[in-house]
Amino acid sequence: MIKKIKILLIEENRILSEGIAALLKKQSDMRIIANVVNAENIMEQIDALKPDIVLLDLGFRGQNSLQLVKQIMAQFKEAKIIGMNLIEFQTDVLEFIQAGVSGFILKEADNIRFLKAIRKVDRGLKVLPPPLTGALFSQIAESEKVEKKTSILNHLVRMTAREKQVIKLISDGLTNKEIAQELNVAVYTAKSHVHNILEKLSLTTRAQIAKYTHLNESSKNPSDTISLLDD
Secondary structure (H helix, E strand, O other), X not given: OOOOEEEEEEOOOHHHHHHHHHHHHOOOOEEEEEEEOOOOOHHHHHHHHOOOEEEEEOOOOOOXXXXXXXXXXXXXXXXXXXXXXXXXXXXXXXXXXXXXXXEEEEOOOOHHHHHHHHHHHHOOOOEOOHHHHHHHHHHHHHHXXXXXXXXXXXXXXXXXXXXXXXXXXXXXXXXXXXXXXXHOXXXXXXXXXXXXXXXXXXXXXXXXXXXXXXHHHOOOOHHHHOOOEOO
16 A cells, blocks of 8 residues: 655645645645645644645745744654745745755646655655755855854954954054054054954954955944944
8 A cells, every 4th residue: 555645735825725735636645634724723733633744835925934934843843844836036945944944846836846846855855946056055155154254243242442443454454563653552562463363363364354354344344333342
């Protein structure tokens, strides 16, 4: 006897929901165990029905689909969620993947791709339609950039007010002697500040300080909002 994939469908468009349900009922290896048009009591239904796959419309009106995914995964860690009705340039693909979505189905996907995605996810695979890869890679790149900026800000919060002045002057291209003159301190003192900054940022050259400072400023210099330590 063929083990059927138990599917819970969450789709608010009744016409689309009925169409998907009809398609699934024709498959010898699939069984739709619930067809709901809203997310009310969804946790209780998942707990009671134990679906193998949750087909979730990610375009729910009046419902935060991302938050719903997080809630499902927090309560049912083995759940396999497939997000439906995405567009090619979806702006939050990475967030859904990080939340635990196992696969995606685009709005324009045909029946063959739709069913193939369900079967692959049921086997434990992750499914990402090729048109979404570009959006995903750009979001990963942006995420890494934000993480790098956050790391810089975490280091900057440990800087004294004087060290922050020195960082700004380094980014402006001033030498140690010019920094000393600008701040009216000894050259030795300027060198000492530079040394401390390099250590705190885990860097080795002044050029790296300038580079990271410009990266930070590209996000409208949020470090200005950070409370710095006194000298």
